[in-house]
Amino acid sequence: MLRVRAALMARVRAFFAGRGYLEVETPLLAHAGAADAQIGQFVVNDPVYGTLYLQTSPEYAMKRLLLTGAGSIFQVSKAFRQGEVGRFHNPEFTLVEWYGAGYDRARLIEETCQLLGELIPDLACAPRIVAWAELFRELIGIDPLAEPTELLLQAAYDWVPSARGLTLEDRDSILDLLMSTALAPRFADDRLTVVVDYPPSQAALACLNEAGLADRFEVYGGALELANGFCEAVHHDEYAHRFAQEARKRQTRGLPAIARDERLLRGLAHAPLPPCAGCALGFDRAVMLATRASDIGTTLAFPIERA
Amino acid sequence: MDRLHPHTETIMATYSTSEFKNGLKIMIDADPCSIIENEFVKPGKGQAFNRVKIRNLKTGRVVERTFKSGDTVEGADVVDVEMQYLYSDGDFWYFMSPETYEQLGADKTAVGDAAKWLKEQALCLVTLWNGVPLSVEAPVHVVLKVTDTDPGVRGDTSGGGGKPATLETGAVVRVPLFINIGDSLKVNTQTGEYIARAKD
Numbered sequence A: 001m002l003r004v005r006a007a008l009m010a011r012v013r014a015f016f017a018g019r020g021y022l023e024v025e026t027p028l029l030a031h032a033g034a035a036d037a038q039i040g041q042f043v044v045n046d047p048v049y050g051t052l053y054l055q056t057s058p059e060y061a062m063k064r065l066l067l068t069g070a071g072s073i074f075q076v077s078k079a080f081r082q083g084e085v086g087r088f089h090n091p092e093f094t095l096v097e098w099y100g101a102g103y104d105r106a107r108l109i110e111e112t113c114q115l116l117g118e119l120i121p122d123l124a125c126a127p128r129i130v131a132w133a134e135l136f137r138e139l140i141g142i143d144p145l146a147e148p149t150e151l152l153l154q155a156a157y158d159w160v161p162s163a164r165g166l167t168l169e170d171r172d173s174i175l176d177l178l179m180s181t182a183l184a185p186r187f188a189d190d191r192l193t194v195v196v197d198y199p200p201s202q203a204a205l206a207c208l209n210e211a212g213l214a215d216r217f218e219v220y221g222g223a224l225e226l227a228n229g230f231c232e233a234v235h236h237d238e239y240a241h242r243f244a245q246e247a248r249k250r251q252t253r254g255l256p257a258i259a260r261d262e263r264l265l266r267g268l269a270h271a272p273l274p275p276c277a278g279c280a281l282g283f284d285r286a287v288m289l290a291t292r293a294s295d296i297g298t299t300l301a302f303p304i305e306r307a
Numbered sequence B: 001m002d003r004l005h006p007h008t009e010t011i012m013a014t015y016s017t018s019e020f021k022n023g024l025k026i027m028i029d030a031d032p033c034s035i036i037e038n039e040f041v042k043p044g045k046g047q048a049f050n051r052v053k054i055r056n057l058k059t060g061r062v063v064e065r066t067f068k069s070g071d072t073v074e075g076a077d078v079v080d081v082e083m084q085y086l087y088s089d090g091d092f093w094y095f096m097s098p099e100t101y102e103q104l105g106a107d108k109t110a111v112g113d114a115a116k117w118l119k120e121q122a123l124c125l126v127t128l129w130n131g132v133p134l135s136v137e138a139p140v141h142v143v144l145k146v147t148d149t150d151p152g153v154r155g156d157t158s159g160g161g162g163k164p165a166t167l168e169t170g171a172v173v174r175v176p177l178f179i180n181i182g183d184s185l186k187v188n189t190q191t192g193e194y195i196a197r198a199k200d
Helices: A002-017 A059-067 A105-119 A132-140 A149-159 A171-186 A236-252 A262-270 A283-291 B108-117
Strands: A043-046 A050-054 A073-080 A092-101 A128-131 A192-198 A214-221 A224-231 A276-282 B014-016 B025-028 B031-041 B049-056 B062-068 B072-074 B078-088 B092-096 B103-107 B123-129 B132-137 B141-149 B163-167 B172-175 B184-188 B193-198
Touching: A002 A073, A002 A105, A002 A283, A059 A073, A059 A092, A059 A262, A059 A276, A092 A105, A092 A283, A105 A192, A105 A214, A105 A224, A105 A276, A105 A283, A128 A132, A132 A171, A132 A192, A149 A171, A171 B049, A171 B062, A214 A283, A224 A283, A236 A262, A276 A283, B025 B049, B025 B072, B092 B108, B092 B132, B103 B108, B103 B123, B103 B132, B108 B132, B163 B184, B172 B184, B172 B193
Parallel strands: A128 A192
Antiparallel strands: A043 A050, A073 A092, A092 A276, A192 A214, A214 A224, A224 A276, B014 B072, B025 B031, B031 B049, B049 B062, B078 B092, B078 B123, B092 B103, B123 B132, B141 B163, B141 B184, B163 B172, B184 B193
16 A cells, blocks of 8 residues: 555646646644634643634745745645544545645646546546536535525435534535535545535635636545645735634634634735646545545554554 | 432432433333434524434334424433343343342343353343343353364354354354354454454
């Protein structure tokens, strides 16, 4: 397994080197944490620097490099997410993250699928690119953008009977439940499914298109989420606004406040991000699919239980 | 602390979904349950859920439940204790702790299928919920006397064919033709199968 893993990593590096990407390394331990309210973070207390965060992705730091004119960059990085443990999750995992300067979403999707095709030879057919809302219509017959929340909740109880009795306070939680338990398990196993056009409430840091939907994509191999990409939002105000939104969510849920990335915000206030599209790929999961492993732990030298 | 009545001494913990693991005993719909499978699902940017398969320890039924990650559930005061079977009065089966000599009665529902294998002094695994027997597991291998079967066929030691034999506890097992009334047999209680003739 470790040999296969090393060979696949060598392929990743060759892939990006061949396309003129510059490999970079950014800190794993930083003063700011991820704004995202859905992501648990490891907080470290240092006698000199105070509160530091183990990074949940290299996104902010890489964007700071983009602001300095770095051009197309990629990174192989460890990322840490607290509480994420299971067959498909290890709290410490490997992300391959890259930003294509001047890329739009279509070009990045093509590149991501090419990379995954090189890593996972079992994928026979061409990827299926499908709108997020279309999947709900096609597989469970509801319009996730138009239906009132009560109806979505009813659909969730119908399609996921084991969730009956569960209090789901917000619309996105219901949609996430349906996506991961009712829709994704029905994605084709022998090809990639690329989900595009997310609702604005799930935009993260993607820009919005003319239809008001997030210019974001997720790549699935079977039911397994492999990569997440954006046509990146570029303006300071968009970042400040979404950071504030997530901070409010944290507050309502009683989660600890996270120090926001002031350096990134200052950089963006000075000049917008050069137009680009970026993607983060869960490398361990790609290894899982390439080796037909059913547990992420088998792709790692030492999973968390033995780390 | 009294091993059979830990509930008198402890307040049951609550468990967060992050502590879920196979074998954890939790309360679901006021019944004690055991987790037999726990799957963490989460879209990278979205809400995390734990999809859990649980066995209801009262009914034995397996159900699936989905929790929002971070939710908490009350723990169930369930312990497994090794106890010696004493006797039955028809309504209850009485067991004794070989350590504390304390005696407990288990009702028909708790004893279930184990009843037909229970012979005095057999060491059983008794599952207690709040100190009350919830289920009883007979020893995997028991030695029991045949009280009724068709006469033995001399010379047939092949074990092929076979015939039913009633044992002293009332259980009926399939045995080879050479077995006679009064023979002691070693039996697997989990499969209900004859293993061998035992020396008295």
